[in-house]
Amino acid sequence: MADDVNVKGMDESDPTIALTDRGLAYGDGLFETVLLRDGAARLWDEHCERLSQGARRLGFEPPSREWLDALPERAPAGEQVLKIMLTRGSGGRGYRPPLPAEPRCYWQFMPFSPMPARWDSGVNVRLCRLRLARQPALAGIKHLNRLENVLARQEWQEDAIAEGILLNDCDQLVEATAMNLAWHDQGQWWTPALTECGVEGTLRRALVERGHLTVTEHAPLSRLLNSQTACLFNSVQGLWPIVTCCDPDNQHLLAQWPIDESVRRLQREAHTLLGHVFNLPTS
């Protein structure tokens, strides 16, 4: 099954999927967005591992690593994002999955330009109204059931607000709508545990494994607001220092942070992993 995975990509003549695909019907699948520079994928081990772990969590066989390894080679030159969608394919009876499943893999390349102004000057964020539901069976993996992220991102339109901070339904810190979250305090960088909700970013995993981030559980919003400095990051955009956080109505400033040497150090580690050219602080 892993060897004869069905394959269809945007570079083929017919960039469509079957109407019966369970990826559409139920969000029954996973995705990855991978940074590529001249066909070289960044954090590729982490992306392949998360995709495979996700498929096993959902109960179907992932494509082999050899098969996946052939994807980045197809990329156009320059900075690109490779989006991979892996679904359980068609079949089954209603929610009941087919056994064995015949997974399908779709991919597309999109040109990518990072936002160095956000690396240098940091970003303004807001607290989201939506609270993430806690579902350990789906936590951590990058599955296709992303309505919570869509609803959260729909809460604001102001371009001056780069991201929204998400709490779970116990008002504990989790992540941002499309990035992971960290804050610096007591001489360490902390990031929330993602065992109940949230997506375990590949850059987050790499930074945790290298000892640059410490995972912490049950952190209330006050841990972020009272921290010395804070940041958001993912494997495509890199690391953005957070300079302000406002409330959901954009009326009150909840906290502001300096862009200090500790955030520059973490940014340097992150951007080295991603191959982003690290810009020296402008101040």
Next chain:
Amino acid sequence: MADDVNVKGMDESDPTIALTDRGLAYGDGLFETVLLRDGAARLWDEHCERLSQGARRLGFEPPSREWLDALPERAPAGEQVLKIMLTRGSGGRGYRPPLPAEPRCYWQFMPFSPMPARWDSGVNVRLCRLRLARQPALAGIKHLNRLENVLARQEWQEDAIAEGILLNDCDQLVEATAMNLAWHDQGQWWTPALTECGVEGTLRRALVERGHLTVTEHAPLSRLLNSQTACLFNSVQGLWPIVTCCDPDNQHLLAQWPIDESVRRLQREAHTLLGHVFNLPTS
């Protein structure tokens, strides 16, 4: 927008959807499964209403009622199920939805045969291990983020088990994987409130509105297990009496129920709404 909704159906030559559709990328959409008899849709008002309410909850304009009304007319003769999928379409930046959205509607007809043996003799069910996460922002609507239902339905393979009972993460009764749940006690039929999770079935809505079902909050599993009789129902299959419920390991019988006159009365109401020929009890 509601008037120029993009439309594609299985009866067209190319039963595929765009790879960029947000319905696939994020489960950003809704669906309905409608029982049709010779082109006449059952509980059509309820289906159209739930679809429209769902689109508004997700933040996009639903197709007009006039547009929807043209769908059942296309049906082949006999008993059919019309599946409608309504997505936010393509576009936006990542999770951020496009404004305005250009929703797309996909549909397909499938021949349907009910299971009268389950109407007559009832079904065996099991308690699911998975607990539904509570997310009020998505509760009640029939959105495309259905991985919880898929994981729950994947818990068992035995054909003798027709359905699985789902509790929320506070161990309160919610529904079954693809049907709503009711139990009879103190002279009334009760069904769990769906304000935190679960799908508000159209048959459930019709039975509640007509006073045949009373909605109850925060019901623990014991309310079901200690009830006089119990049943599952949806707008396609009709109403199945439950005769036994076993534990997740299929080792222990948690409860068994008679098929009594109260469940036959509710079944008669349900099947009248659906136009199912009501079979007299065999016993």
